[in-house]
Amino acid sequence: MRAMTVRDLDDDLRTDVPQLLGRLAVELPQLFHDDGTPTAAIAALRLPADIGLTDVMVGGWDFMGELGDAGSLRIAGLRLPKIGYYVADDDPLRSATSVLCGRLPRWPASLDETVAQDEAATLPAASAKAMLRRVNCTLSDVSIAKDVLRGGGTLGAVMIGALKASDALTIAEAVRDAANSAIFGQETSEERVRQVEVARERSVDAARACLTLLELLDRHRVASKPGERMPHKPGNEEEKGGLDKSRLAVVAAARLIVRVAPLVRLPRHTAPGLAYRNKQVSEALLLARTLIDGVLVFVRDHHAGAPGSWSTLLGKMAKIKDRQMVDSTPDTAIEGLPDLLDTSGKTLGLDTAERAQRIAAITRIDATRIFMLLHSARVDEAVRLFPWLAARHRVFPDFSGGFADAVTVLLELQRCRAILRELVVRTRGPLADRDEAGPPATAPRLTIREAQRTFATSRRMDAALASHHGFATYAREFALSHAVYKAHAAGQPLDLAHSLPMLQQGSTDWTSKLAHRDVATVATTAAAFTTSAVVTETNRERQDLPRFFGMTSIEFITASLQTILAAHRRGATAVTRGGGAHTLEIDWSIFELTELMLAAVDASGEEVARFRKRTRADGPASLNHCRRGPARRGQKIIKAHKTTRIAAFEKKLTAETRRTSAWKTMGTGYDTAIDAAPAADQCVPAYWYNPEHDLPFWSAFQNAVKEPAPAPTNGQPATARDALMLELAGFAAWAPPLITKLLPTPQTARAITFLAHGFVGIAADPDFAKLR
Numbered sequence: 001m002r003a004m005t006v007r008d009l010d011d012d013l014r015t016d017v018p019q020l021l022g023r024l025a026v027e028l029p030q031l032f033h034d035d036g037t038p039t040a041a042i043a044a045l046r047l048p049a050d051i052g053l054t055d056v057m058v059g060g061w062d063f064m065g066e067l068g069d070a071g072s073l074r075i076a077g078l079r080l081p082k083i084g085y086y087v088a089d090d091d092p093l094r095s096a097t098s099v100l101c102g103r104l105p106r107w108p109a110s111l112d113e114t115v116a117q118d119e120a121a122t123l124p125a126a127s128a129k130a131m132l133r134r135v136n137c138t139l140s141d142v143s144i145a146k147d148v149l150r151g152g153g154t155l156g157a158v159m160i161g162a163l164k165a166s167d168a169l170t171i172a173e174a175v176r177d178a179a180n181s182a183i184f185g186q187e188t189s190e191e192r193v194r195q196v197e198v199a200r201e202r203s204v205d206a207a208r209a210c211l212t213l214l215e216l217l218d219r220h221r222v223a224s225k226p227g228e229r230m231p232h233k234p235g236n237e238e239e240k241g242g243l244d245k246s247r248l249a250v251v252a253a254a255r256l257i258v259r260v261a262p263l264v265r266l267p268r269h270t271a272p273g274l275a276y277r278n279k280q281v282s283e284a285l286l287l288a289r290t291l292i293d294g295v296l297v298f299v300r301d302h303h304a305g306a307p308g309s310w311s312t313l314l315g316k317m318a319k320i321k322d323r324q325m326v327d328s329t330p331d332t333a334i335e336g337l338p339d340l341l342d343t344s345g346k347t348l349g350l351d352t353a354e355r356a357q358r359i360a361a362i363t364r365i366d367a368t369r370i371f372m373l374l375h376s377a378r379v380d381e382a383v384r385l386f387p388w389l390a391a392r393h394r395v396f397p398d399f400s401g402g403f404a405d406a407v408t409v410l411l412e413l414q415r416c417r418a419i420l421r422e423l424v425v426r427t428r429g430p431l432a433d434r435d436e437a438g439p440p441a442t443a444p445r446l447t448i449r450e451a452q453r454t455f456a457t458s459r460r461m462d463a464a465l466a467s468h469h470g471f472a473t474y475a476r477e478f479a480l481s482h483a484v485y486k487a488h489a490a491g492q493p494l495d496l497a498h499s500l501p502m503l504q505q506g507s508t509d510w511t512s513k514l515a516h517r518d519v520a521t522v523a524t525t526a527a528a529f530t531t532s533a534v535v536t537e538t539n540r541e542r543q544d545l546p547r548f549f550g551m552t553s554i555e556f557i558t559a560s561l562q563t564i565l566a567a568h569r570r571g572a573t574a575v576t577r578g579g580g581a582h583t584l585e586i587d588w589s590i591f592e593l594t595e596l597m598l599a600a601v602d603a604s605g606e607e608v609a610r611f612r613k614r615t616r617a618d619g620p621a622s623l624n625h626c627r628r629g630p631a632r633r634g635q636k637i638i639k640a641h642k643t644t645r646i647a648a649f650e651k652k653l654t655a656e657t658r659r660t661s662a663w664k665t666m667g668t669g670y671d672t673a674i675d676a677a678p679a680a681d682q683c684v685p686a687y688w689y690n691p692e693h694d695l696p697f698w699s700a701f702q703n704a705v706k707e708p709a710p711a712p713t714n715g716q717p718a719t720a721r722d723a724l725m726l727e728l729a730g731f732a733a734w735a736p737p738l739i740t741k742l743l744p745t746p747q748t749a750r751a752i753t754f755l756a757h758g759f760v761g762i763a764a765d766p767d768f769a770k771l772r
């Protein structure tokens with residue numbers, strides 16, 4: 001195990017914040033103009049003049065490695081784009097002499113490479129079944145969908161057409177539901193007619209999008225079946241069978257559109273026919289939904305090389321209500337396709353030129369660059385430019401934001417894994433020493449008892465700070481903790497080289513290693529540690545000292561997986577624990593994913609063994625043991641989270657990313673209390689839609705040092721947050737030179753907003769674990 005150095009101990013926010021500000025100042029290459037058209041060329045990364053690229057990258061996120069490698073940013077869990085992909089091929093960082101040689105990622109060139117990169121950053125393929133039971137999709141499904149866009153071509157155009165059609169259909173369904181409510185509500189006759197007509201117009205938009213999708217599908221059929229363009233018949237029976245199925249599937253879909261078009265084309269109706277008219281619209285939308293979902297499933301299976309993808313599509317198109325007839329002679333059927341397309345186009349008010357324009361508008365979209373945005377974690381930008389990426393459909397049935405929601409879950413699992421690895425590293429030391437063959441590292445596991453023993457004397461403190469990675473990290477952050485600040489503000493002595501006396505003087509030139517050699521400083525720190533919330537813990541199973549907002553590594557990963565997937569639960573078997581605002585439904589299948597994530601970050605198996613011991617289970621197959629017995633010890637692992645609030649927060653953030661007002665109505669009606677406190681530290685996937693969502697909150701929190709909060713009327717603050725606001729105002733009075741020197745600015749507020757996403761000192765402070 002590597003020894004700690006003075007630089008390690010003093011690599012605190014004085015290093016992190018400038019690096020983070022430099023990272024936020026990096027200009028990423030612009031891939032699209034604001035209207036969605038691709039830029040002429042992809043420019044290089046643009047950095048501030050005084051910042052090196054390695055200074056602003058994150059190990060394990062932007063390049064393969066650990067936090068702090070090559071002098072990189074040492075904060076795990078930041079929701080930032082992966083800039084390593086944008087380092088040019090001729091950049092010196094990719095040269096053989098660079099410290100990052102061979103460690104910078106490259107854009108995948110195949111489906112296998114896309115899946116491999118996602119699995120390496122998230123979970124192995126073994127997680128497929130566990131994810132499938134949880135949200136009716138697998139991580140591979142997300143990777144495949146992304147890779148369709150990477151490949152572009154005719155299949156990429158089909159996927160874009162299907163997502164745009166699903167977007168139009170989602171809007172039509174929302175407006176149709178509103179019209180139904182108006183018909184049977186208290187609205188005036190004129191308002192009912194207006195709403196039903198709007199529903200019909202939106203259903204026409206959806207039907208037109210389906211017609212465009214059908215033509216794109218036929219183009220792909222021709223492009224992917226060379227025999228279709230040959231003057232002779234296919235050479236073998238297998239080729240002939242595949243060609244026949246593709247022809248029949250396209251024709252069956254065309255006949256479905258022929259059925260949809262008349263249902264939505266009728267002119268404005270008077271009041272007596274409104275209910276019937278809306279019923280016709282509903283039938284049309286149901287058929288359109290079947291077509292879109294069938295095509296999206298086909299795109300996934302076809303790109304993954306699944307056999308019989310055309311046959312599956314044919315089956316879905318041919319069996320709708322058992323009324324869809326398909327010719328038994330594919331050669332004859334395909335000849336009638338142009339007539340079917342013309343018939344539907346005329347019914348929907350589209351001539352040949354307009355149909356061609358709609359197809360051209362889709363084929364002009366650069367699918368490969370959309371993949372680049374999604375794969376490099378620029379989801380917010382991708383959905384802002386192409387809101388149909390968040391269209392709802394049944395390939396990802398449990399995600400209200402469809403494909404885009406699934407990508408955010410993939411990214412949040414990657415962030416969750418990064419934080420988990422940092423927790424384990426702080427608890428046990430650098431994992432490379434244990435993942436490799438040979439004897440394990442000798443440093444003890446950092447527990448509360450071990451820390452109490454070390455805090456007892458300055459000699460032990462000095463030895464641990466020089467050799468124990470986890471303790472040195474904890475001591476560095478605990479020096480700036482709420483508990484030590486309260487002790488010093490109450491008159492307890494600290495060495496002048498300590499961070500708090502330096503801050504009080506308005507200086508940031510403290511030296512933690514020197515300060516912790518002082519006997520009085522060690523005594524003050526030890527006393528503060530003894531009275532902190534983490535030390536008063538009596539649960540024998542919660543003795544690991546490193547915490548992320550109060551949670552040990554096992555608690556963090558279990559609760560985080562629960563939170564990530566809480567908003568997408570459908571039919572999960574769960575039990576309810578707690579009550580009121582802290583009610584938590586525990587889905588026991590989460591434990592299987594917990595094991596997989598622990599195994600992914602720790603190849604030695606030590607963390608998995610500890611987890612199994614706590615759950616009294618021998619492996620994934622026997623996790624049902626957690627359900628039996630009066631103790632049900634498994635429930636103790638999961639912290640009580642406000643999952644109802646998180647689910648509402650997910651829907652709100654997703655809706656905010658959409659520009660279509662009708663779509664946004666699906667995200668309304670939730671308790672406004674979801675904005676009362678930030679949740680960026682928790683694993684909420686929707687934060688990828690707007691990583692700066694909490695900026696107003698942190699701006700107000702930061703300004704508390706200048707504008708003290710009013711004193712509580714009854715002597716007690718109403719909430720833990722109010723109490724911290726008052727303490728922060730007291731901090732401003734305690735260190736006026738610092739406040740004068742470092743007045744809050746919009747730039748620092750933005751830095752705090754991003755720091756709140758990651759594993760920084762505030763996350764390890766037991767007092768801030770209560771900020772909910």
